[in-house]
Amino acid sequence: MSSHFSPKTHLADLFTQALAQFPQALDIAIELERPKQASHGDFACNAAMQLAKVLKRNPREVAQSILASLPASAWVEKSEIAGPGFINVFLKPAAWQRVATDILREPESYGRGDARRGGKVQIEFVSANPTGPLHVGHGRGAAFGASLANVLTHVGQQVYREYYVNDAGRQMDILALSTWLRYLALCGEFVPFPGNAYQGGYVGAMADSIYALHAERYKRAAAEIMAGVPDAAADDEAHLDALIAKAKALLGPDYAYIHGHALEEQLGDCRNDLTEFGVTFDKWFSERSLHESGLIDRAVEQLRTHGHLYEQDGALWFRSTAFGDEKDRVVRRENGIYTYFAADIAYHLNKFERGFERVVDVWGADHHGYIPRVKGALAAAGVDPERLTVALVQFAVLYRNGQKASMSTRAGEYVTLRDLRAEVGNDAARFFYVLRKSDQHLDFDLDLAKSQSTDNPVYYIQYAHARICSVLAAWGGVESDLIGANTRLLTHAQELALLRRLGEFPETLANAARDLAPHLVAYYLKELAADLHGLYVACRFLEENQELKLARLALIAATRHVLRAGLGMLGVSAPAKM
RNA sequence: GCCCUCGUAGCUCAGUGGAUAGAGCAUCCCCCUCCUAAGGGGAGGGUCGCAGGUUCGAUUCCUGCCGUGGGCGCCA
Incomplete structure (x- = not known):
């Protein structure tokens, strides 16, 4: 449980109280969103419009009732009805100003959320056949999976990282x-x-x-x-x-x-490669061990007793069509050998038997057709298939000099992850891999990843961090002395913009965790860095006025913590000097 | 053929059942006597693939069509 003040959570509490008069509100998705336009306040609530539907009343009228019972708050400047029935809330600057010192007071847990659903979650990723070096496609799965696992960990979930070793086929x-x-x-x-x-x-x-x-x-x-x-x-x-x-x-x-x-x-080569890439696992799970331990026999028996198997043409089939699959699938071949699918059924059942409440599989997008049969097998065995989420990662295509540096899988002449890391470095590789939604094709611009310029988002963000380090070093004080800074003095537009951005971090992490979307963290960091650079140009930190100086230093010290935390989750270093 | 994915500015991409759809690059203009100019400010640039539907409201959800990429093994 984080002790940090959250403007959004605070407002959500206020609205919950105001909405108590409408029992119908419980069934409705009430959103508190950040409006795009500053004139619409800090947060906008759509409750009135949603309620108007079920109450069959005028939305602005409903908004009036809600507004009338919204409890007073020391952090709210004003609330008003706008447009079709939005309730726009304007916060007092103090609500944002306190964020800076709040972060400094307990930097490690900032963004932790309330972790009320901090159950055990297993995330299985990479799982490439140990038949050769990892290629750039595996690299994306590795970067995505590792970053996602870090995000989930940061918001308070118990994450277990696993690599499934196809050592049996x-x-x-x-x-x-x-x-x-x-x-x-x-x-x-x-x-x-x-x-x-x-x-x-x-x-x-x-x-x-x-x-x-x-x-x-x-x-x-x-x-x-x-x-x-x-x-x-x-x-x-x-x-x-x-x-x-x-x-x-x-x-x-x-x-x-x-x-x-x-x-x-x-396998050793693969492990070294991934370790150098900042990607580690809690367990390397052997497919062969499933055969040897009899877990496959047991899983198949389980399906059989539930009546989901039948024999045909000498093979044993799973009736996956009963669970939405296109066709039935063989689990044991005519030659008596189990298929890869049979092992995977046993593996997935084993995951849930080990007590994971939720399982995330990160697969290459070319395996999407495999999802229905695995979920079908879970359902057949009495496990709720919703507990398994498959995150598909699309391929990455490398570009050099504007030309496709295509990888041919023929003759083993593909571009390896190691080649890529050697060319652009681990930081750029990790960051570029998660700069796109995972289910989106990725054009990986090698020249941009290598360039040490403003165009390169990795350097842009790292530079923001280095700039802060440089200023704090020039100041020479101790960070803990900034906790008592008077942040009420932070009234400049750039200061407030940065404060608001810092305040968004917990929401960003919560969304990234919910949607299994680490790219949201990458985008957030770009915006946070932009706000920092904007402030850097607009204001001097090492001011004559001691009180103002400490306040500004508190602000950038807090920003440094968030930059570090975010970059750390993505596996990117945060250098003090560049 | 069937299934999945994606289609947003010249390019690469974010975004959301809400109010005037954003960023970077590219193009043009401007800003360092000052903590790192690896920075900042401004301008132009859009039928959110097309057509229907649901909704108070659709770029977002549904259907169809067109286009991209992928999948349709007793391979793993």
Whole structure:
């Protein structure tokens, strides 16, 4: 629970009292919004217009009744009826002026909200196959998920970050095979490398390390491997699967070593990459563990006892159409092996069994068709599907010199997250990734991200922070001495604008948390920085007048806290000097 | 074909069931004897894709159409 004064919460209380005379008001969405125009006051309430509908009365008349019973407040200058029936409230400057010292008194918890719904929430993101380096698409999911998790944490929710490791499927087998084939070449055994195997240089690097460690221990004859394998030209997927089967058969228990080595290498690389990017997880959840622990068997049994499964063509199907899906889905193949979907059902049921009240999955937008079946499975198992929210993240397209720097997934020649971080830096990458709504296609301008100019929003915001640091350093005092500053002296238009902006921070965070929209924080920070720069030009801080000086320093010190908090949530540094 | 997403200023994008729809860039004009000009002020620029519907009020919600991107595996 935050002890900070909130003008909006205060007004909401007043209106709740005034609306007690209308029982109908309970069913109506009463909004207190910040009008676009200053002449419409600090807050506008639409209650009268909403009530007029159900009461079948004139909205301005209803507004009159509400206004008459609105309790008096020391913070309200005046309230008036305007337009079709808005109640516009004008606050006294004191309501905003106190915000600055209020923040300084308890900076860490500013924006915390009342956390009344601070339940346990799990957020699963990235979850890329550990079959190669992360690319720029994964980077967006990482930046989005990490920022969102930070926002949710800041508003008081108990957030648990998780990465689902797809260590059980065919893709991992393909990686293991690819590594082995490269290794065999080092041993002088040449099996034609399939075009649909993993082509990236990192595969060869893993083969090198295995050869360095174990020499020819895993060598098998090429002729033996190729024997009976169908021609790639006829069916390249069948060809690949046959090679995987051969690898497993010929290597026996040694296959697990190759597979495990590849997994460890790639997962480790991925973890390092993300850690450097400021993205960390509480748990890396293994898909294979679901198979081994029997959780999949249990989940499937659960669906079966509820009568949602049937057998057809030798496979086991989930009747997902009963829950709004387009078609039914296979959970266990004809060959007896569970599908990826079966594991995902078990995983999602497990999430809720672990006590998370709410689960957020961050997926690439190309997986949107997958949502109905997962929600369907939850519903079939008796879990309210509303407790799962899937946030879709669209692809990012890089632009350099105004040209698309397109990433081709073919031949492993895609732009990696590491490349991007090396080129523009972590700060710019983190910020640009969340500068768009997540479900919006992102044009990532590499030149702008790199430019150290006013055009670059990252530098613009960081510069505001550095400017404040510079002024406070020149002053040389201790911040805690500013808590007692007389903020009533902050009457300049730029000062009030900045104060109001600081007052918006809790609402911005609440909205960002509600809508799973960290980009709102990025936009807020741009506006906050603009207000700071505006004030910087308009007023001197290191004033002759001691009282005014302290008041202004209190204002910018408070601003510094909010800038730091916001940038911190987005994973962007707040340098003291630039 | 079916499903999802998006369509807002020249460009890149915010925004909202409300009052005169915003920002940055680009274009034009202006501001440093002063705490960082990596800054600030001003001007021009719009049929919120099109057409219906719901509503006191729609750019926002619903339907259709057009356009963008994506998805429609016993892959993961």
